[in-house]
Amino acid sequence: xxxxxxxxxxxxxxxxxxxxxxxxxxxxxxxxxxxxxxxxxxxxxxxxxxxxxxxxxxxxxxxxxxxxxxxxxxxxxxxxxxxxxxxxxxxxxxxxxxxxxxxxxxxxxxxxxxxxxxxxxxxxxxxxxxxxxxxxxxxxxxxxxxxxxxxxxxxxxxxxxxxxxxxxxxxxxxxxxxxxxxxxxxxxxxxxxxxxxxxxxxxxxxxxxxxxxxxxxxxxxxxxxxxxxxxxxxxxxxxxxxxxxxxxxxxxxxxxxxxxxxxxxxxxxxxxxxx
Amino acid sequence: xxxxxxxxxxxxxxxxxxxxxxxxxxxxxxxxxxxxxxxxxxxxxxxxxxxxxxxxxxxxxxxxxxxxxxxxxxxxxxxxxxxxxxxxxxxxxxxxxxxxxxxxxxxxxxxxxxxxxxxxxxxxxxxxxxxxxxxxxxxxxxxxxxxxxxxxxxxxxxxxxxxxxxxxxxxxxxxxxxxxxxxxxxxxxxxxxxxxxxxxxxxxxxxxxxxxxxxxxxxxxxxxxxxxxxxxxxxxxxxxxxxxxxxxxxxxxxxxxxxxxxxxxxxxxxxxxxx
Numbered sequence: 131x132x133x134x135x136x137x138x139x140x141x142x143x144x145x146x147x148x149x150x151x152x153x154x155x156x157x158x159x160x161x162x163x164x165x166x167x168x169x170x171x172x173x174x175x176x177x178x179x180x181x182x183x184x185x186x187x188x189x190x191x192x193x194x195x196x197x198x199x200x201x202x203x204x205x206x207x208x209x210x211x212x213x214x215x216x217x218x219x220x221x222x223x224x225x226x227x228x229x230x231x232x233x234x235x236x237x238x239x240x241x242x243x244x245x246x247x248x249x250x251x252x253x254x255x256x257x258x259x260x261x262x263x264x265x266x267x268x269x270x271x272x273x274x275x276x277x278x279x280x281x282x283x284x285x286x287x288x289x290x291x292x293x294x295x296x297x298x299x300x301x302x303x304x305x306x307x308x309x310x311x312x313x314x315x316x317x318x319x320x321x322x323x324x325x326x327x328x329x330x331x332x333x334x335x336x337x338x339x340x341x342x343x344x345x346x347x348x349x350x351x352x353x354x355x356x357x358x359x360x361x362x363x364x365x366x367x368x369x370x371x372x373x374x375x376x377x378x379x380x381x382x383x384x385x386x387x388x389x390x391x392x393x394x395x396x397x398x399x400x401x402x403x404x405x
Numbered sequence: 406x407x408x409x410x411x412x413x414x415x416x417x418x419x420x421x422x423x424x425x426x427x428x429x430x431x432x433x434x435x436x437x438x439x440x441x442x443x444x445x446x447x448x449x450x451x452x453x454x455x456x457x458x459x460x461x462x463x464x465x466x467x468x469x470x471x472x473x474x475x476x477x478x479x480x481x482x483x484x485x486x487x488x489x490x491x492x493x494x495x496x497x498x499x500x501x502x503x504x505x506x507x508x509x510x511x512x513x514x515x516x517x518x519x520x521x522x523x524x525x526x527x528x529x530x531x532x533x534x535x536x537x538x539x540x541x542x543x544x545x546x547x548x549x550x551x552x553x554x555x556x557x558x559x560x561x562x563x564x565x566x567x568x569x570x571x572x573x574x575x576x577x578x579x580x581x582x583x584x585x586x587x588x589x590x591x592x593x594x595x596x597x598x599x600x601x602x603x604x605x606x607x608x609x610x611x612x613x614x615x616x617x618x619x620x621x622x623x624x625x626x627x628x629x630x631x632x633x634x635x636x637x638x639x640x641x642x643x644x645x646x647x648x649x650x651x652x653x654x655x656x657x658x659x660x661x662x663x664x665x666x667x668x669x670x671x672x673x674x675x676x677x678x679x680x
Contacts, residue, residue, distance in 0.1 A: 226584065230558065288585045291576065292580075310563045310564065311507070
């Protein structure tokens with residue numbers, strides 16, 4: 131936590147008064163786009179940290195200081211308070227959208243109890259709309275129930291043309307699906323799968339996903355009848371090593387999740403073997 | 406206009422009381438996704454009409470009945486009332502999003518005076534947020550001012566892998582741009598260019614755009630310093646022939662619009678010449 135005070139723009143007193151949604155509103159009202167998008171540090175996960183991430187995360191961590199749970203975040207990293215509970219949190223998922231003014235960003239938090247994801251909340255920051263689920267609690271979430279990629283509506287991370295294997299995987303899904311979207315906000319796209327607005331969401335074998343990008347989708351999608359997989363078969367599990375990456379697949383059913391992961395993996399591997 | 410009463414679900418009295426935004430709210434509250442997405446007719450433009458389009462368009466045309474302007478819409482087509490004013494209207498841009506529950510759809514209307522686009526309004530239906538501009542009236546809209554595709558954030562229509570020329574054009578932009586989004590709502594994506602949230606939006610040479618998809622962006626983007634082009638150099642102009650199509654490009658500056666149209670056209674033509 132050392133040195134965080136120097137990174138935030140708001141005063142300490144101001145930070146203590148506001149929660150995450152308020153901090154987002156204040157940040158986007160008081161700062162222009164260049165200021166919000168400015169890279170102010172390297173996050174604990176090794177990726178650049180935008181000022182908007184810091185402003186919101188600082189406010190939330192301050193509010194959490196009275197609750198002795200462990201916290202795993204994108205920017206600060208792992209805070210071990212010796213609790214059986216860990217809060218896995220992305221204060222601003224879709225930072226680039228938020229900083230630019232594209233109204234698609236989300237706060238997302240997931241509770242892990244003894245390492246198992248049990249509760250998740252994703253809040254669409256620009257509207258306040260939210261998705262919540264807890265293991266064992268009946269949920270109104272229901273996925274579309276689609277079991278096959280043919281004819282599916284799929285959200286994808288943006289393509290990476292410079293990575294031939296991943297590019298081939300991306301294109302193969304675009305070829306098979308009926309509809310492709312790129313909203314650039316993984317947590318919100320996962321929530322849309324959970325509520326049945328779209329059939330699936332995937333990182334097309336680029337290993338871009340960090341745990342904070344997909345942990346909430348595990349709880350939300352499963353509550354709605356869906357499933358989360360990794361393209362390369364790795365378990366999506368609590369890990370305090372923030373350098374770990376996944377190619378997450380969130381889908382309406384376990385069958386669709388397995389098919390999508392398999393299609394992406396095979397297209398990726400075939401391209402790599404050919405070149 | 407014949408036969409429209411039989412297509413709408415609401416009663417005549419109910420339709421007369423509500424405007425477009427209210428009609429959208431009522432439609433998405435009272436009908437499930439399958440009902441809203443059901444194809445109930447072929448629109449005047451030759452594309453399938455979803456029930457959600459009819460419900461909203463009916464409400465708006467009823468409200469407009471007291472105003473003797475000409476109207477050009479996606480579903481009903483051209484209504485000539487002998488006026489110098491024509492309202493070019495898409496009641497629900499992003500119908501597939503709206504029907505599925507992806508919260509990205511827009512009402513969009515553009516006024517043409519003696520054939521020239523002079524005023525436009527785009528309303529994001531799920532939040533009520535709106536973008537308006539009128540020729541000669543100072544506007545708060547301002548694009549990003551970006552003049553080059555390298556490093557730009559670009560929204561695209563989804564790729565069409567079965568169309569090799571268009572697929573090559575799509576991929577060439579993905580290769581050059583820093584960021585690609587697919588929001589599946591042309592009017593909203595055009596408005597985001599006008600307000601400076603993204604640098605450009607384009608139909609990558611698929612000739613999918615109808616006039617109702619890009620007319621508002623002409624007024625909004627130009628008010629913010631941007632420009633609209635067609636990939637193949639056709640004028641984006643008022644035309645009562647609803648079978649006409651464009652590959653629209655909306656960009657932060659005339660320079661970027663010209664570059665993006667040129668990159669798309671050349672990639673399309675090179676692929677067509679090679680195969």
